[in-house]
Amino acid sequence: MKYLCLLALTIFGIQCSSKKSVTEMSEEELKSYAHELAQRFIIADGHVDLPYMLVEKNVVVSPATKDTLVSTTMGEFDFERSRKGGLDAPFMSIYIPVKFQQAPGYGISLADSLMDQVDNIIRLLPEKFAAAKTPEDIDQNARQGKVSLPMGMENGSPVGTDLNRLQYLFDRGIRYITLTHNRDNQICDASNDTTHTWNGLSPFGRDVVAEMNRLGMMVDISHVDDSTFYQVMKLSKAPAIASHSSCRHFAPKAKRDLSDDMIKTIGEQGGVIMINYYPNFLDSTASVLSAELDRRLKEKGLEENTPEGDAFIKKFRQENPGSVTVETVANHIDHIRKIAGINHIGIGSDYDGVGGNLPRGLEDVTTYPTLIASLLKRGYSEEDIEKICSGNLFRVWNKVISVSDSLRKESVTKL
């Protein structure tokens, strides 16, 4: 028996070590176990900014650039690193910056071009990437070793004032909309805007939430003002998501993080909060470092997304690593568990969207096992970890689909 176990430990070291309790494992065994869980469980990430980062870096997805999507040193995501980290379904953010809110609906051409980028990735690399419009699609793709690229839109500005645009976006594959970004738009008020244009949702915004419920599109409350948040909680017939938001408790000035009461409310509504990795949203000390970097960039006349600016930023971050680590993210997860419970936590890293400013230990998509190891050490069970990796998001997403089914049936009966 001992020999068998030794043999199994040699050949299937992971499986044998997983029989041990976590407290009995060496660091190496824990690492292998966390890696095994990352491979075994579906990992969905609520927010990855690849499409817009490609725009910023002037990369057009084409046969000439497709290898960049397989393996690259640019940014935090590619196919090979996804496989290594166990990532199955990064939500591709169709991000519409505030400058595209000059007129309602003005951002639709940008949205189209970003969705085209995602479609082209799948078209050019069909053996590696696949579209996904449901949790079931993601399951099936994962079984074939493919990374799913579901889409969520960050900022509802391109919807304009035409509810039919929602159907168009849904048909193209958008499965959540973050109602706004850093400024109030035609739908609702934003957390980083002090104008309070609507005191929450606009009248049109209320119709948008209802139509998203009917279509089966998740309502994302990341970035919205508190007033908007509470109105969505009351109005939405299906649970909501925060695709990339952390806890205000640890960074009180980060108004786009969720207060304890908001965490409790979204939990009671059945939703999920997917933790954002951006250090300034995780710990109040991180914003001091960011301000210092901005000051030095300005002093030197350098800008992000230029070779000199990016090199300077990289060097500054290496020399000033800050105190935010994977443990900080795990603290946020602990906090949500304490307030709302294990059924309301997910991951929404914001990879490729934060200029490489990330917690130590979570530098790119290879690091999901590092977070899992931290959770194992804190006593999280396999079942808990699976819920955080994707189970909670999928429960919400499936509920949104079933609410849509019944609303659609209702409207047919009324006819």
Ligand SMILES: [Zn+2]
């Ligand atoms: Zn964002």
